[in-house]
Amino acid sequence: MREFTIGGNDAGQRLDRWLSKTLPLLPAPLAQKYIRIKRVKLNGKGAKRDTRLQKGDLLQLYINDEFFDRPTPENAFLSVFKPQLDIVYEDENLLLLNKRPGMVVHPDENERVNTLLTHIQAYLYQKKEWSPYWENSFAPALCNRIDRNTGGIVIAAKNAETLRIMNQKIRDREIEKSYLCVALGSLNPPEGKLENFLVKDEAKKQVSVHNRPVEGGRTAVTLYRTLARKNDLSLVECRLITGRTHQIRAQFAAAGHPLLGDGKYGRERDNKRLGRTGGQALYSYKLSFPFTTDAGCLNGLKGRTWTIRNVDFVEEYFPGVTVD
Helix, strand or coil: CEEEECCCCCCCCEHHHHHHHHCCCCCHHHHHHHHHCCCEEECCEECCCCCECCCCCEEEECCCHHHHCCCCCCCHHHHHCCCCCCEEEECCCEEEEEECCCCCCCCCCCCCCCCHHHHHHHHHHHCCCCCCCCCCCCCCEECCCCCCCCEEEEEEECCHHHHHHHHHHHHCCCCEEEEEEEEECCCCCCEEEEEEEEEEECCCCEEEEECCCCCCCEEEEEEEEEEEEECCEEEEEEEECCCCCCHHHHHHHHCCCCECCCCCCCCHHHHHHCCCCCCCCEEEEEEECCCCCCCHHHHHHCCCEEECCCCHHHHHHCCCCCCC
16 A cells, blocks of 8 residues: 655546546556545545545555556557457457557567557556466467567467467468469469479568479479459459468569569559559458367367458559459
């Protein structure tokens, strides 16, 4: 329990607003709950959240010690952030999120706070489903990742069991991920399979494509089918059989059909001519769970599919085309 005496500078404030300023790490919904259940006492009694404080009032706060810490770059986002998440599905085990292009999924050397993972942590912290202060706390984790400038469905595990099961299902190829992309030119044949070997260059953060096995090469397999053609562009659906870094982008470029807007594997003059220079036209728009073995706590997902139907580049370059 901590005690505070209201001075002249704080007099006249509402109780809930004083609490939010004094304990910035305390999530607003939890602060309102603590006032309601009288863990915040004014002059020895419970009080309403809109009570105006007077000089000399004594406040007694029966609140966990961690909320009295001062915000730092490492913990401020938990409570101060207003999480910005497009939640496709949520249950007690996981979140399916529609990540918008431009957001990085994990903190890195360039961005440590405004990432998909930190927004997820702040969201679950404010819901009191997770806290870094809990002993032996599991940290929410992503089961798959998407490039900064690619959008689509990302899976976030709320507990260790979900993370373990989902990672195993991904390894066993019991999860199907389908992408939409816009490729330059017309693919021949319009439906088929791209299969080759990718070698990752860590320094350049880029992969090279090889038609034969090479040292360090990993097999990459993508199934594709053309959905529409217009103005020397093709709207293509891809289903990943393997999940390698930059797989679709590198394979399509190597086949002579780089993705529209791709500054790393594409052609800048074509991107400028066609009016897309802000990132590749690639979206992980469909996620299916055709489990063939037991999935434990995730068995309820078996046979279910989630689809993002409003994809910006489809509406811009192929208006009127419906995807499902």
